[in-house]
Amino acid sequence: MAVSFTVNGQARVVDLPPEMPLLWVLREGLDLTGTKFGCGIASCGACTVHLDGAAVRSCQVTLAEVAGASVVTVEGLGQGALHAVQEAWIAAQVAQCGYCQSGQIMQAAALLAENPAPTGDEIDAAMEGNLCRCGTYPRIRAAVQDAAKRLSEV
Amino acid sequence: MGTVMKIARRGFLFGSVAILGGVAFGWWKFATPYGNPVAGGLNPYVMIDGTGVTIIAPRAEMGQGVHTTLAALVAEEMDLTLEQVRVIHGPASAAYYNSAVLGEGVPFAPTDTGWLAEAVRGAMEVPAKFLGLQITGGSSSVPDAFDKMRLAGAAARSALVQAAAGRLGVPVGELRTEGGFVIAPDGTRLGYVDLAEAAAGVTLESEPVLKDRAEWTLLGKSQPRVDAVAKSTGAAVYTADLRLPGMLYATVRTNPRLGGAVKGYDASVAEGMAGVVKVVPVDGGAAVIARTTWQAMQAAGAIAFDWGDAPYPATSAELGAVLAASFTEERRDSVNRDDGDVDRALVGDVFEVAYSVPYLAHATMEPMTAAALLKDGALTVWAGHQLPTQILVEGAALTGLPAEAVTVNTMLMGGGFGRRAEMDVIRQVIALAKAVEGQPVLLTWSREEDMTHDGYRPAALARVRAKLDGGKIAAFDFATCSSSVVESQAGRLGYSVPGPDGAIVQGAWEQPYRFAHHRVTGYRAPAMVPVGSWRSVGASQNAFFHESAVDELAHLAGVDPVAFRLGQIDHGPSRKVIEAVAEMSDWGTRRAGRAKGIAFCMSFGVPVAEVIEVEETAAGLRMTGAWAAADVGIALDPGNIEAQVSGAMVYGLSAAIRGEITFADGMAEQSTFWDFEPLRMPQCPPIAVRVLEGLERIRGIGEPGLPPAAPALANAIFALTGQRIRELPLGKAVGFA
Numbered sequence: 001m002a003v004s005f006t007v008n009g010q011a012r013v014v015d016l017p018p019e020m021p022l023l024w025v026l027r028e029g030l031d032l033t034g035t036k037f038g039c040g041i042a043s044c045g046a047c048t049v050h051l052d053g054a055a056v057r058s059c060q061v062t063l064a065e066v067a068g069a070s071v072v073t074v075e076g077l078g079q080g081a082l083h084a085v086q087e088a089w090i091a092a093q094v095a096q097c098g099y100c101q102s103g104q105i106m107q108a109a110a111l112l113a114e115n116p117a118p119t120g121d122e123i124d125a126a127m128e129g130n131l132c133r134c135g136t137y138p139r140i141r142a143a144v145q146d147a148a149k150r151l152s153e154v
Numbered sequence: 155m156g157t158v159m160k161i162a163r164r165g166f167l168f169g170s171v172a173i174l175g176g177v178a179f180g181w182w183k184f185a186t187p188y189g190n191p192v193a194g195g196l197n198p199y200v201m202i203d204g205t206g207v208t209i210i211a212p213r214a215e216m217g218q219g220v221h222t223t224l225a226a227l228v229a230e231e232m233d234l235t236l237e238q239v240r241v242i243h244g245p246a247s248a249a250y251y252n253s254a255v256l257g258e259g260v261p262f263a264p265t266d267t268g269w270l271a272e273a274v275r276g277a278m279e280v281p282a283k284f285l286g287l288q289i290t291g292g293s294s295s296v297p298d299a300f301d302k303m304r305l306a307g308a309a310a311r312s313a314l315v316q317a318a319a320g321r322l323g324v325p326v327g328e329l330r331t332e333g334g335f336v337i338a339p340d341g342t343r344l345g346y347v348d349l350a351e352a353a354a355g356v357t358l359e360s361e362p363v364l365k366d367r368a369e370w371t372l373l374g375k376s377q378p379r380v381d382a383v384a385k386s387t388g389a390a391v392y393t394a395d396l397r398l399p400g401m402l403y404a405t406v407r408t409n410p411r412l413g414g415a416v417k418g419y420d421a422s423v424a425e426g427m428a429g430v431v432k433v434v435p436v437d438g439g440a441a442v443i444a445r446t447t448w449q450a451m452q453a454a455g456a457i458a459f460d461w462g463d464a465p466y467p468a469t470s471a472e473l474g475a476v477l478a479a480s481f482t483e484e485r486r487d488s489v490n491r492d493d494g495d496v497d498r499a500l501v502g503d504v505f506e507v508a509y510s511v512p513y514l515a516h517a518t519m520e521p522m523t524a525a526a527l528l529k530d531g532a533l534t535v536w537a538g539h540q541l542p543t544q545i546l547v548e549g550a551a552l553t554g555l556p557a558e559a560v561t562v563n564t565m566l567m568g569g570g571f572g573r574r575a576e577m578d579v580i581r582q583v584i585a586l587a588k589a590v591e592g593q594p595v596l597l598t599w600s601r602e603e604d605m606t607h608d609g610y611r612p613a614a615l616a617r618v619r620a621k622l623d624g625g626k627i628a629a630f631d632f633a634t635c636s637s638s639v640v641e642s643q644a645g646r647l648g649y650s651v652p653g654p655d656g657a658i659v660q661g662a663w664e665q666p667y668r669f670a671h672h673r674v675t676g677y678r679a680p681a682m683v684p685v686g687s688w689r690s691v692g693a694s695q696n697a698f699f700h701e702s703a704v705d706e707l708a709h710l711a712g713v714d715p716v717a718f719r720l721g722q723i724d725h726g727p728s729r730k731v732i733e734a735v736a737e738m739s740d741w742g743t744r745r746a747g748r749a750k751g752i753a754f755c756m757s758f759g760v761p762v763a764e765v766i767e768v769e770e771t772a773a774g775l776r777m778t779g780a781w782a783a784a785d786v787g788i789a790l791d792p793g794n795i796e797a798q799v800s801g802a803m804v805y806g807l808s809a810a811i812r813g814e815i816t817f818a819d820g821m822a823e824q825s826t827f828w829d830f831e832p833l834r835m836p837q838c839p840p841i842a843v844r845v846l847e848g849l850e851r852i853r854g855i856g857e858p859g860l861p862p863a864a865p866a867l868a869n870a871i872f873a874l875t876g877q878r879i880r881e882l883p884l885g886k887a888v889g890f891a
Contacts, residue, residue: 020448021448024446027395028403028446028448029446032388033394033395034388035388036394037394037447038519038520038601039601041601073388074387089382090386093376093382093793095379095381095385096218096219096797097518097519097567097568098217098381098384098385098390098568100519102388125836128836129834130834131827133519133832134217134804135800137833138800138841140835
């Protein structure tokens with residue numbers, strides 16, 4: 001069954017099983033590999049994307065459920081340029097292995113879209129579902145705060 | 155330059171060679187038993203072609219920043235910036251053997267720089283060379299590369315300058331280099347790209363001269379990582395992201411009783427499922443090859459397996475009982491330290507305690523992944539791997555092809571921590587490539603497969619007996635027991651390693667404490683659950699045992715834990731990291747409702763001291779601060795070192811608080827991040843790191859930040875609550891917020 005939805009601003013039609021998780025549709029149907037598989041059960045956050053503006057775990061959303069919706073992945077976050085969150089990530093040199101960072105960045109961007117000036121505790125709470133095994137949490141915290149500042153200065 | 159002479163005497167000649175479309179610079183090794191990774195016998199670290207300068211950093215990037223630091227070694231000597239170079243891992247080749255990793259296996263403490271210790275370290279380079287091990291591990295990449303890669307860069311620069319001198323008719327001494335150009339006194343600029351071909355024919359007039367440290371512009375300063383942009387935009391390509399024309403996707407299920415047989419399986423349902431191409435037997439189980447990874451995973455769940463029993467005791471209680479029964483004379487593996495007369499000194503009022511730690515999974519963020527293509531008599535493997543040369547060996551053995559027909563592409567790793575030195579996923583993907591010859595296949599493990607099929611950090615026990623005298627430790631008898639990582643891991647590669655396993659006592663025997671009577675004994679438990687190298691290896695458990703005991707003794711003696719340690723350590727750099735962390739953490743000041751704990755460990759030659767502060771809250775204990783000081787000898791990239799120490803602390807604290815793999819019915823009971831849960835952001839304290847440069851030798855930093863984390867936290871909990879926890883994870887005894 002072909003399903004139509006928007007990915008990173010482009011209309012896409014995908015003919016894959018409707019129950020296939022969005023994660024795998026993005027990665028193997030559309031070759032958008034920036035969204036990562038970490039656990040498949042929403043415990044790590046590596047697969048976080050924006051679905052109609054909200055951060056979701058793409059391993060828990062089926063293709064059928066995104067029909068007509070707008071999906072943004074890390075590849076489309078900055079719309080051809082670097083998003084302020086990505087600029088802050090690069091400035092803070094957050095990434096080590098980097099595998100979780102797409103999900104971290106998408107989660108942080110969703111937080112800042114909703115709450116432009118989060119407190120430290122609000123950042124911690126919003127980012128709690130995103131694991132990092134390299135232990136980059138302190139730099140993530142600093143980068144989210146820096147991104148908030150960058151966004152407020154635009 | 156003493157270094158140049160020392161290395162040159164060992165048989166290195168610098169040179170260059172024309173290769174397809176460009177020129178490679180590096181060094182020649184005469185009498186080398188190895189073929190050449192690129193062309194003409196040259197072992198290259200620099201390649202220049204029409205597109206610019208490429209630096210080969212032959213160590214795998216698993217997050218530790220090694221590509222950036224290794225590239226900076228070459229770029230520094232070539233007067234290039236990191237923005238001007240491309241960095242690649244390069245081919246799997248024995249020519250890129252790692253001499254430093256075996257140098258750390260010698261039975262001399264890293265603080266021992268006497269002639270005998272140095273001579274034996276030097277001799278150990280010989281077997282490393284003949285084994286041809288291209289290893290990323292043991293915090294060895296930087297010590298191994300520090301001279302080699304700077305010399306390669308200096309040699310390339312010399313050849314380019316000499317080529318320019320010939321072209322311009324200007325003496326070499328009057329030319330300088332900057333930003334990829336050789337510049338003449340009259341301002342004429344010749345680009346490296348234009349000079350490369352001529353430089354290929356140059357015979358160096360003299361040995362390349364390394365820059366003095368005062369001349370460094372990249373080294374010693376924090377550099378932007380070469381992978382930072384790609385890893386912030388989704389563009390970085392890990393093995394899982396490889397996409398090739400006609401690619402098939404696969405996953406495996408193997409016996410969760412590790413090493414147990416498969417008595418049979420019924421794949422009839424799986425074979426009929428949408429997208430399934432075929433079900434293929436692999437060692438210990440079966441794989442599903444499908445059109446998508448998700449379909450492969452769905453189908454794998456529909457295979458009914460009849461698993462055989464585990465070849466080891468089936469429960470944690472039974473495994474623990476074997477460990478506890480292994481403190482015997484016949485299981486004694488090493489006594490690397492035996493100062494004074496411990497048995498005579500330990501009489502009367504003796505302190506006696508026991509500690510234990512559980513098995514741990516690596517749990518890299520990217521589950522095990524590998525891709526392979528067998529086509530037209532050639533095998534290509536794509537994997538983020540810590541032992542690429544071993545893949546050449548396995549590839550040839552499993553396909554019957556000559557090793558020259560095997561190519562390994564080393565990819566970025568979504569975390570390594572020692573897990574990606576194993577061959578399980580490599581062997582499986584080669585079996586799959588044989589089953590669908592002509593088509594590329596990408597194998598991805600499920601998280602559950604990954605968590606339940608590891609070479610785990612071994613469970614371990616320690617028994618410590620000690621005696622205080624005059625506020626100091628007069629006698630210290632440290633005995634520890636675990637299965638052997640070296641035996642288990644090398645055994646899986648088909649090697650057997652004679653002699654004691656230094657990893658069993660790593661992080662204990664070589665500590666710079668000076669106790670009058672001091673013995674460290676390692677006991678080797680039988681091989682049971684497969685165990686492997688887990689970030690910082692033996693030091694990960696021994697620092698907890700050792701530094702918990704030292705802390706207990708400090709409190710027993712009524713001496714401040716920082717002063718107690720300083721009173722018994724005379725190694726200068728070790729004292730300095732303890733003093734630094736005490737100052738950073740404002741050790742002497744205690745805030746209401748909070749307390750701090752300290753721990754020290756020298757591992758991989760790097761002294762590290764850490765302090766952790768905890769607070770009692772209504773929801774449980776909360777870490778409110780963490781401080782670390784580490785001495786690496788020469789800090790090539792302070793920002794990256796800070797990131798490594800800080801990250802290693804978080805990895806260690808994750809394990810300390812919640813990390814535990816337990817066994818029931820022969821199977822790991824934890825299978826995903828819900829039940830083997832690392833620290834999450836709200837639990838992570840602010841972390842401050844100070845990098846010192848007091849050691850005589852340069853050291854690597856991927857691992858040494860980890861060992862002191864668990865004991866520093868346990869010691870802080872004691873300082874706050876009076877509760878001494880001698881068993882990890884701490885979360886079994888106390889609640890955390």
